[in-house]
Amino acid sequence: MTGDTGHKGLKPSLPPELILAVDGQALAHVLRTAALHFKTEKPLTVQATISGDRLRIQVKSAATKAIVDDAGLRQKIEKSLAILGAELDLDPLTPSTMALLLALPPQQTRARRR
Incomplete structure (x- = not known):
């Protein structure tokens, strides 16, 4: 059973040119539940980056071995x-980091102005 460690209100900052429609409740649930699985009082770092055709939301703790129950989290x-149509990336070699991978819509080419 996980306890509330006080990591509330996680708000990843997204690149302004990125438009991605997702279920807000599902995304909030994933981020909040993941935050509760980090067994630390230290602040968490949330970083959003584009990697190929996916948005990667990475949550990292300064503590080592912060996630102790990855099966329960999953x-x-x-x-x-x-x-969300997303994947959870938990690398056993970096137990203080988790990432959420969301598929991006295909890029649309802009029409040229004449």
């Missing part, structure tokens, strides 16, 4: 991940 956010 189970709790399984439905929200399905709603």
Whole structure:
């Protein structure tokens, strides 16, 4: 069972040119649940980047081995991940980091002005 560690109000900053429609409740659930699985009182860093055709929202803790129950985390956010069409990236070599990968819509070419 996880306890509330006080990591509330996580708001990733997205590049202004990025427009991505997602289910807000599902995204909030994934980020909040992930934050509760970080077993630390230290602040979390949230970074959003574009990697190929996906948006990568990375949450990182300064503490080592911050996520101790990755199976429990996956189970709790399984439905929200399905709603988002997202993947959870938990690297066992970096247990203080997790990433949420969201597919981006295909890029549209802009019409040239004449």
